[in-house]
Amino acid sequence: MNPLVWLVLDSCRYDSFVRAAKPNLDAFAAANRAPVERRWSYASFTAPSHYAFLMGLTPHASPAGVVASEVYRAEFSRWSARLGVENIDFTSFLPHLSLPRVLKGLGYRTVGRVSLPVLNQATLLSTHFDDYRLMEHHADFAGMIRDMTFTAGQPSFHFFNLGETHYPYLLGDDLPRLSGVHGTLKHMGDAARAAPAGLPFDVQTMAKLHSQQSRCVERVDALFADLLARCPRGTHIIVTADHGELFGENNHFGHGPVMHEKVFEVPFLEGRIL
């Protein structure tokens, strides 16, 4: 059975990913002859999107001319090839519809590390993980890699939600703290902290933030080399995002209660360490 690593670059829209200089991710894609795909998230914000992931559903390709159940059936069957296990299909996921539970049933050790408080260990998302926790720092992919362990004779599943590509895009205190947008929940009910009406940035600033999201992908790419060095040969890796981000389109900033193509458009890449 193949070790499995699933990286979710939170809020990383497709064009930010494609425009980034990312030699390690590109080399991984080339070695697997699996170019980065433009796919679509099932949801426009973090929690439901991760719920779909942990059901075993990756972002979809919006195929025409087929009914949804056939798309789901094909997607669940993909896990056989990813894991190197025969006869995994939709029925393997019943009745819990949980990827970590399927993996535990196969003997995997299941590890979740998340950066966004909305995914914290008290939520339903942690169910069926052996070891799941919210990271202490918002952008600590390096720490997630450092803590990875592999046990001889037991395959592992590492599910990582990365905050690097989420607002404030590694800019720290240089940007205003925006509850909800920032990924912080605890101050949302605090009227004294309520954000002023209107968008927090002008068009020029939002264009810079969009570019900065690509710089964040570049940071992730540098660490991706460390991940590859850490994982055993044969490890299957998925790289994607939970949703996109708007940088001024239709007078929107961010993601969530927004209906726009760029909120659903995400990168998708998968392959194996050869």
Ligand SMILES: [Zn+2]
């Ligand atoms: Zn998110």
